[in-house]
Amino acid sequence: MLKGERVSYNVFAMGRMETIWAPDCSEFKPDRWLKDGVFVDPESSFKFPTFQAGPRICLGKELAEIQMKLIASHLIYHFQFTMQEKNPPMTYRSIVFRVRGGLPIRVHPRTH
Numbered sequence: 001m002l003k004g005e006r007v008s009y010n011v012f013a014m015g016r017m018e019t020i021w022a023p024d025c026s027e028f029k030p031d032r033w034l035k036d037g038v039f040v041d042p043e044s045s046f047k048f049p050t051f052q053a054g055p056r057i058c059l060g061k062e063l064a065e066i067q068m069k070l071i072a073s074h075l076i077y078h079f080q081f082t083m084q085e086k087n088p089p090m091t092y093r094s095i096v097f098r099v100r101g102g103l104p105i106r107v108h109p110r111t112h
């Protein structure tokens, strides 16, 4: 590394690297974040830099995370979502991560 050289990182790639996470990191295993059924402390921001890390870390990180959890838990509690398409969705990159052609789903109210 020489003085003046530029350093960058790719959050998308880092989130999918087996060397950072685990060999099964691309599998959907929500339980991996739980210990005795309880969510354990989040990973280091340097490992998961979606909100940046260090002095430049997002000041709204906790608020954004609470909002995401509130909305997701509310929707999942009240509705069941079924994907129409059998194949995995094709994505493309923009400032946010988007699904090519949209993601048609059926939404059914849950009966509790």
Ligand code: HEM
Pocket: 050, 051, 052, 055, 056, 057, 058, 059, 060, 061, 063, 064
């Ligand atoms: C999913 C939602 C969010 C993501 C992914 C996100 C991501 C980020 C990132 C990557 C940065 C660093 C930008 C840089 O290095 O220049 C940042 C900074 C910042 N974010 Fe967020 N953010 C989110 C939501 C929010 C919310 C809800 C708030 C406020 C309520 C917020 C307030 C801020 C502020 C004030 C900074 C500047 C921090 C500083 O430079 O001291 N963010 N955010």
